Amino acid sequence: MGNVFVIDHPLVQHKLTLMRDKNCGTKDFRQLLEEVALLMAYEVTRTLPLKEIEIETPVAKCTSKVIAGKKLGVVPILRAGLGMVDGVTRLVPTAKVGHIGLYRDPETHKPVEYYCKLPADAQDRELIVLDPMLATGGSSIAAIDFLKKRGCTSIKLLCLVGCPEGVEALQKAHPDVDLYIAAIDDHLNENKYIVPGLGDAGDRLFGTK
Ligand code: PRP
Numbered sequence: 001m002g003n004v005f006v007i008d009h010p011l012v013q014h015k016l017t018l019m020r021d022k023n024c025g026t027k028d029f030r031q032l033l034e035e036v037a038l039l040m041a042y043e044v045t046r047t048l049p050l051k052e053i054e055i056e057t058p059v060a061k062c063t064s065k066v067i068a069g070k071k072l073g074v075v076p077i078l079r080a081g082l083g084m085v086d087g088v089t090r091l092v093p094t095a096k097v098g099h100i101g102l103y104r105d106p107e108t109h110k111p112v113e114y115y116c117k118l119p120a121d122a123q124d125r126e127l128i129v130l131d132p133m134l135a136t137g138g139s140s141i142a143a144i145d146f147l148k149k150r151g152c153t154s155i156k157l158l159c160l161v162g163c164p165e166g167v168e169a170l171q172k173a174h175p176d177v178d179l180y181i182a183a184i185d186d187h188l189n190e191n192k193y194i195v196p197g198l199g200d201a202g203d204r205l206f207g208t209k
Pocket residue numbers: 077078079080081102103104105109111131132133134135136137138139140166192200201202203
C-alpha cells in the first residue's frame with residue numbers, strides 16, 4: 001500500500017487556511033498555491049538518493065553529496081495543477097514538465113482526457129503528479145494510469161486537499177504510489193466536492209467563476 005504523508009508543517013497549514021477562505025481572491029490564491037507547492041516539494045524530495053562526488057573547494061579537496069538516481073519530472077493535471085508547477089520547479093529547476101489535461105464531467109463526475117504531452121524520456125524519470133484536489137480520486141487515478149501506460153514506473157502524487165474517499169480510491173488503484181497531501185478533509189458532498197475543502201480549485205486559481 002502506498003504511504004500517505006500529511007504535511008503538517010505550520011507554514012503549509014497556515015497558507016492552506018488562507019486559501020480555504022472564500023474571501024481569498026485569485027491573486028492571493030495563486031500566490032499561496034505556488035508557495036505551498038514549493039514547501040511541499042521540499043518534503044516530496046526528502047528521500048531522493050544521494051551520492052558522494054569529489055570536488056575542490058577554494059581550501060581543499062573533499063567529497064560531498066549530490067542527488068543521484070533518476071532525474072525528476074513534474075506532471076500537472078490541467079488546469080489546477082498548473083498553479084503548483086512554478087513552486088516545485090523553483091526547488092528543482094532542471095525538472096522537465098509534462099501536462100495531462102483532464103476535467104470532471106459535471107454529470108458523471110468521471111475524468112475526461114483532452115490533452116497529454118510528456119517529456120520524451122518520462123519513463124526514465126521520477127515523476128511527481130501535481131493536483132491540488134483529490135476528491136473522488138478519479139482524475140489523479142486516470143493521470144497515473146496514463147503515465148503507467150506510457151511506461152512510467154516511479155510516480156508520486158502531490159495534492160493539497162483530499163478526503164477519505166479519494167485517498168482510499170487512489171490506494172486501491174495505485175498501491176505503489178505515495179501520496180503527499182496537506183489535509184484530508186471530512187467527506188465528499190452530493191456534487192463530489194470536498195467538505196469543507198476550498199471549492200473549485202481551477203476556478204479559484206484562474207478566476208473563471
Ligand atoms: C478538479 C481538480 C482535480 C479534480 C479532482 O478539476 O483540479 O483535477 O477536480 O476531482 P476528482 O478527484 O473527483 O477527480 P476539474 O475537473 O474541476 O477541472 P479544472 O481543473 O479544469 O477546473
